[in-house]
Amino acid sequence: MSTLTALIALLFFPGGLIILLAGLAYEWADRKLVARFQNRIGPRWFQPLADIVKLLAKEEVVPQGVHPGLFVTLPVIALSGALTAALYVPLFGLAPSYSFSGDLIVTVYLLSLLTLCTGLAGANTLNRFSLIGATRTLTQLFSYEAPFLLALLGPALAAGSWRISVIADYSADRWLLLAQPVGFVVALIGLMGKLELPPFDAPEAETEIVAGALTEYSGRGLALFRLGKGVELVVGLTLVAAFYLGGVANPLAFFAKTLALLVVLAGLQSLLARLRIDQTVGLWWRYGTILALVQFLILIVWEGLVA
Amino acid sequence: MASEKFVIPIGPQHPALKEPGHFEFNVDGEIVTDASVRLGYVHRGIEKGAETRNFVQAEYLVERICGICSHVHATAFCLGVERLAGVEAPPRAQAIRQIVAELERIHSHLLWVGVAAHEAGFDTLFMYTWRDRETVMNLLEGITGNRVNYSANVLGGVKCDIGSEQAEAIQIGLNFLEERTRHYLDVVSSDAMFLRRTRGIGVMTREDAERMGVVGPTARASGVPRDVRIDAPYLLYAEHPVELVIEEAGDLEARFKVRVRELFESYRVIRELLTALPEGELTTRIPRRIKPAETISRVEAPRGELFYFIKSNGTDSAERVKVRTPTLPNMASVLVLSVGHQLADVPMILAGIDPCFSCNDRMAVVKRNGDEQVWTWEQLRQYGIEYYR
Numbered sequence: 001m002s003t004l005t006a007l008i009a010l011l012f013f014p015g016g017l018i019i020l021l022a023g024l025a026y027e028w029a030d031r032k033l034v035a036r037f038q039n040r041i042g043p044r045w046f047q048p049l050a051d052i053v054k055l056l057a058k059e060e061v062v063p064q065g066v067h068p069g070l071f072v073t074l075p076v077i078a079l080s081g082a083l084t085a086a087l088y089v090p091l092f093g094l095a096p097s098y099s100f101s102g103d104l105i106v107t108v109y110l111l112s113l114l115t116l117c118t119g120l121a122g123a124n125t126l127n128r129f130s131l132i133g134a135t136r137t138l139t140q141l142f143s144y145e146a147p148f149l150l151a152l153l154g155p156a157l158a159a160g161s162w163r164i165s166v167i168a169d170y171s172a173d174r175w176l177l178l179a180q181p182v183g184f185v186v187a188l189i190g191l192m193g194k195l196e197l198p199p200f201d202a203p204e205a206e207t208e209i210v211a212g213a214l215t216e217y218s219g220r221g222l223a224l225f226r227l228g229k230g231v232e233l234v235v236g237l238t239l240v241a242a243f244y245l246g247g248v249a250n251p252l253a254f255f256a257k258t259l260a261l262l263v264v265l266a267g268l269q270s271l272l273a274r275l276r277i278d279q280t281v282g283l284w285w286r287y288g289t290i291l292a293l294v295q296f297l298i299l300i301v302w303e304g305l306v307a
Numbered sequence: 308m309a310s311e312k313f314v315i316p317i318g319p320q321h322p323a324l325k326e327p328g329h330f331e332f333n334v335d336g337e338i339v340t341d342a343s344v345r346l347g348y349v350h351r352g353i354e355k356g357a358e359t360r361n362f363v364q365a366e367y368l369v370e371r372i373c374g375i376c377s378h379v380h381a382t383a384f385c386l387g388v389e390r391l392a393g394v395e396a397p398p399r400a401q402a403i404r405q406i407v408a409e410l411e412r413i414h415s416h417l418l419w420v421g422v423a424a425h426e427a428g429f430d431t432l433f434m435y436t437w438r439d440r441e442t443v444m445n446l447l448e449g450i451t452g453n454r455v456n457y458s459a460n461v462l463g464g465v466k467c468d469i470g471s472e473q474a475e476a477i478q479i480g481l482n483f484l485e486e487r488t489r490h491y492l493d494v495v496s497s498d499a500m501f502l503r504r505t506r507g508i509g510v511m512t513r514e515d516a517e518r519m520g521v522v523g524p525t526a527r528a529s530g531v532p533r534d535v536r537i538d539a540p541y542l543l544y545a546e547h548p549v550e551l552v553i554e555e556a557g558d559l560e561a562r563f564k565v566r567v568r569e570l571f572e573s574y575r576v577i578r579e580l581l582t583a584l585p586e587g588e589l590t591t592r593i594p595r596r597i598k599p600a601e602t603i604s605r606v607e608a609p610r611g612e613l614f615y616f617i618k619s620n621g622t623d624s625a626e627r628v629k630v631r632t633p634t635l636p637n638m639a640s641v642l643v644l645s646v647g648h649q650l651a652d653v654p655m656i657l658a659g660i661d662p663c664f665s666c667n668d669r670m671a672v673v674k675r676n677g678d679e680q681v682w683t684w685e686q687l688r689q690y691g692i693e694y695y696r
Contacts, residue, residue: 128316132315198428207322207428208653209315209650210322270430273424274427274428274651275500275504276504277649
């Protein structure tokens with residue numbers, strides 16, 4: 001790959017600028033859908049973009065008592081983690097920009113970088129709401145991370161590879177949703193936990209701890225975190241659609257399947273009341289992990305017997 | 308060590324609070340170990356204001372004590388002043404007062420269901436109840452011309468009549484609301500995810516409820532049969548009684564159920580009153596000056612017992628007006644109930660009593676070590692003047 005195409009892939013398409021815009025578009029779709037489900041009008045199509053532009057234009061207040069370097073770098077690391085993860089997934093129905101054996105694990109951990117940075121950002125400040133929010137963010141990370149990874153390893157096991165492009169090719173001609181229904185549900189709900197969407201929004205429950213770990217963030221830092229979350233939404237939806245919903249071989253299939261998933265996510269967000277953090281942990285370790293593990297074991301045994 | 312405590316301040320400005328109040332919760336991890344409250348941020352001096360105005364003006368002033376249950380404040384004040392003057396409002400006026408009071412209860416309870424659901428992160432229920440609440444607000448606007456501070460009362464009667472056309476509109480509105488309320492009762496008593504946030508949370512036993520003297524739906528959710536409409540009927544509640552709605556569990560779920568079930572009683576009583584609306588005058592004459600006397604007047608506000616003490620001195624204004632809104636007796640229960648619960652449950656426990664801060668705010672002097680003192684009226688007055696200069 002020549003340097004020029006590599007740069008274009010990194011900065012414009014399919015990574016970089018386009019994925020940022022796609023993140024904003026998906027965020028808008030999510031907000032609009034939830035609003036319509038809740039009998040509200042919802043935001044106009046450019047609202048997320050306008051929010052980001054406004055935030056970028058604003059002064060970034062660095063509060064007293066924080067490590068200024070960390071305070072400024074954490075949002076950058078979070079966003080770059082999400083953007084890097086985007087390079088390894090089949091965005092918009094195209095083949096991943098980069099691919100190597102084992103990139104599935106790397107991608108999953110790059111996606112966790114956002115959560116980790118959010119937690120650190122909260123713990124970095126002296127704000128009491130941020131500290132509680134950081135604790136909750138990290139607690140939640142430990143509860144959904146293992147089942148989410150297991151749910152993505154199911155298709156990997158079936159395809160016999162830890163390379164995302166190979167798994168995507170393998171599942172392109174079969175709907176793994178039918179073979180591994182538990183994995184699909186766990187992956188989808190794990191994605192909600194990752195993105196701190198209701199009912200897993202205890203880490204940023206506004207009625208308790210204002211904005212959680214990001215309470216002290218304003219201006220550019222907040223904008224970068226929000227962009228990162230939008231990118232993560234797209235990447236996560238792409239992964240789940242590519243693995244479980246018969247692949248995303250062309251742009252049409254990509255948009256149809258990810259948007260269908262988004263409708264399901266929005267429906268769940270409006271249907272369910274917020275879980276307390278202890279209930280979230282209990283739910284994941286009592287049901288999510290056990291079910292995912294059981295399915296994983298069945299897969300291993302089945303693979304072993306067939307092979 | 309005092310500095311070892313991790314204190315979560317909620318308020319005076321906080322997204323969970325719709326009005327300013329200051330709560331401090333000591334937490335150990337997520338568990339609340341101690342709680343304290345400081346109120347008084349929105350004290351408006353309405354009692355004093357009512358004493359410097361004549362009875363007619365004061366009636367409109369006390370109606371502004373609460374933005375949600377404005378009508379019961381005016382009703383309590385009117386009932387008190389009418390008793391002092393020795394007159395009684397005509398039956399039709401009393402019926403209309405009762406209809407507006409029950410419509411107001413519907414609006415208040417629907418509002419509360421929404422707010423409490425929002426505290427639990429269940430915004431869909433919040434949006435839906437507030438949408439349906441518009442129906443009852445439109446009905447109130449149809450009767451009185453106002454959506455919030457209705458001003459339906461005047462001393463000695465009411466200022467607005469309910470004609471057959473409005474009666475029909477109310478019936479249609481109530482039919483819609485009754486159907487929706489059935490759905491909400493179903494949601495608050497069977498939605499599994501929501502019950503995880505309400506069942507067994509903030510349990511107040513009957514003994515606790517009686518010891519802390521809580522009132523209104525909060526008390527009735529703990530099995531305390533306490534309702535002024537039944538214990539000391541006023542208006543036409545003796546002829547057209549409501550049935551006591553009571554739950555034994557004492558948790559948040561019970562508080563939801565009591566309030567939602569009370570809605571059905573309100574629908575029934577309003578329908579009953581509309582079909583048996585007495586004919587006659589809307590107002591009766593009331594003297595401008597009232598001979599020296601004192602009285603108390605109690606009504607059941609949506610949040611519980613509302614208490615008025617009114618003392619007249621022979622002029623056209625009151626010597627003393629004392630108001631005790633239901634939030635005041637209920638507030639202590641928040642502090643007691645939050646201890647031992649998770650921080651996440653605290654906003655719901657607080658919302659569970661349906662607090663109304665500005666209604667209950669009164670002057671508070673913070674006693675510091677060594678400057679305890681008794682203030683004379685004159686000193687207090689001077690302090691007030693200096694404070695706001």
